[in-house]
Amino acid sequence: MQKKMSLYNKLSRPELVARLNGETFKRRTLSFYRYVNIEEPEEFRNTLYLALDQLQCNGRIYVAQEGINAQMNVPEHNLDRFLSFMATVPELAHTPLKWALEDDGRSFLKLIVRVRPKIVADGLSDTVFDTTNVGTRLSPMEFHRLSQKEDVLVVDMRNNYESEVGRFVNALCPDAETFREEVEMVVKELADKKNQKILLYCTGGVRCEKASAWLKHHGFKDVNQLHGGVIAYVSEVKQQGLEPRFIGKNFVFDERLGERVTPHILSRCHQCGQPCDTHVNCAYDPCHDLVIQCEACHQKYAGCCSDECFEDLQQHPERHKHQQLHLKSNQLGCNL
Structure with a gap:
């Protein structure tokens, strides 16, 4: 039987910072999610923690019966071993990985793997709507093209502190502090737009899975979502040599708190009012x-x-x- 004490970080923050500063190798930051049935989340969590700890991975990973949601980094010299491990686990195999846009290797200081009721705390009761009836998943290039049409509504499904530093041009950005608040605000604000084409986006795509199903449950006919989120979008359009329609910074939930996409500074210092997005x-x-x-x-x-x-x-x-x-x-x- 696995010892519980070996499945958690025991170092203090100063020790973690010192350990990171002493590393002589580089790390790659990535994220992924997958809705997949995990019959024994606690057992899966323990096995996952041991495997990633042996590979010296850091990050924050949530496991639930409905799936997995991960933001993490991997030492470059262990990258092949990490990918091989992913391929051998049925619940993780063939899961799309999204690589960080800006990466200094300091995205996470330690490894955290937790069992949660849901992989995203959405505040919604899954028993009142069909969570599998999601919107049409658009590739980054499809989203890029459609977002430029005048008769399309682009909706930011992230919280207000995320959209204030970066967002798609002409996007509707509800002033919400939680996902539950946001989906309810969107349904209310767009009540007379149920027949219009709607494009949803979030950081990595996972929130749009629930948001699109929620909108369809409330009668919206043409709901679409950016597959892979802002991270996949920016990576793709830059590879294609195109100007991103997402401007400013993409907020991320790790030590960096943001990735620069374009030079635009959309927000101001909360204390002095000077242009700033840190x-x-x-x-x-x-x-x-x-x-x-x-x-x-x-x-x-x-x-x-x-x-x-x-x-x-x-x-x-x-x-x-x-x-x-x-x-x-x-x-x-x-x-x-």
């Missing part, structure tokens, strides 16, 4: 909110998101330890 987590631990902060404000407020957090940090210097690590990690290339 996300950071507030360095004051009781807050830790995700905000956009320019370098000047980052230095002025010691990484805090507001005057209140900065003042509290001065009154509680013992809570400054995380901030020092936060600033040091930024200097090392880890965008927290």
Whole structure:
């Protein structure tokens, strides 16, 4: 029987940063998801963790009975072994992989594999609609072509903090903080557009699987989704030598917090209002909110998101330890 203690990371963050800085090899960042029946998620999770740990992989992976959702990196010298492992696992074989657009090898510091009720926390009850009745999956080039038509609605199925730094030209970007809020807002806002062609997109494609099924459940007739998400789209159009219709940054859920797609700066520093699209987590631990902060404000407020957090940090210097690590990690290339 596998020992539970061997299936989890036990190093502290400073130790993880030191380990990463001591590596003499490069890492490749990738993501993938697949809706597939996993009969024993806990057993599958343990087997997966042991295999990836032996390959020195880092990342965040969610396993559920409905499938798997992974964002991770792999040492270049173990890449062939990783691909061979994927091919030998029935639940993972033939799963499309999406490679990072910008990659400094610091996307993840440790390996996390968790069992969840769902591979995406969507807040929806799968018993009230057919989750398999999804929209038409469009290739990146099909999406690129259709998104330029005037009679087509392009809808961003990501949260507001993602769309504020990057989005498709002329896309509808609901001001929502959760996926559940967003799908309900889209159904309401487009209630009179149920016969119009709708193009959905998200980061890697997984959220659009549920979103498209939800829209079809509510009577939308022509629902389409970007297969592979923004990551696959940008990679393909750049290979074709085309100008991306997605502008700005693509927000990603790892240490980088974003990949530059085009030079456009669409957002502003939440503190001073200067053009900026750098996300950071507030360095004051009781807050830790995700905000956009320019370098000047980052230095002025010691990484805090507001005057209140900065003042509290001065009154509680013992809570400054995380901030020092936060600033040091930024200097090392880890965008927290």
